Amino acid sequence: MPRCLKSVTAALALAAPALVFAQSAAVVGAVVGTVLGAASSASQSTSGTTTATSSTPLSNPDTPIGRATPILKQSLRGEILFGQPPEVTLNGNAARLAPGARIRDLDNRLVLSGNLVGQKYKVNYTVDTLGLLMNVWILKADEAAKLWPTTPTEAATWIWDPVSQTWSKP
Incomplete structure (x- = not known):
């Protein structure tokens, strides 16, 4: 294998994780942008101003006791x-x-x-x-x-x- 091909292969091997990370960050950024765009358009009132949307509670209501950190059985x-x-x-x-x-x-x-x-x-x-x-x-x-x-x-x-x-x- 020629020397220049070895150096290109080594450079690609080192750059591949960074490219994958950049690509996944771009996908995540696009998804977040889409979600935020939908949320802001849904929160606009008829007057054109944005209003605060109701936030999701931090505790999970689906937990048996209704707490994010359930009460221990040993308590x-x-x-x-x-x-x-x-x-x-x-x-x-x-x-x-x-x-x-x-x-x-x-x-x-x-x-x-x-x-x-x-x-x-x-x-x-x-x-x-x-x-x-x-x-x-x-x-x-x-x-x-x-x-x-x-x-x-x-x-x-x-x-x-x-x-x-x-x-x-x-």
Whole structure:
């Protein structure tokens, strides 16, 4: 094989991934442009000005509990009163939040415990190996109405239905 053909082959081998990336970026750009163009033309009112379109919610309503991050099966139900972080009162007993504890509000957003001082909520929670609260989900009214175990012994004896994501007593 001639030397110039080897160098051209090597250059093409090095350029091929970049060409594929550029080609896929052009396709994605065309699709995004088409979608954005359709959205802007659909959002124009009769006066010709663009109006804000309704945005899609971040949480998936098709999830069994209606949360983007579902409540874990291992969690327990309780009532929490937030004190000065990391102190909380869980079911009337003093407890502590673990370092790095995640607290999710009604809209499944992470919130800081300092913003909840003095507030009382119905929650589901998990504890770490040291007994500190690691995950806390503040419950909506419909979630709080569902049957959920409050102690580890209840969780061990009740029946979990993974399809409907519900607990039932035996």
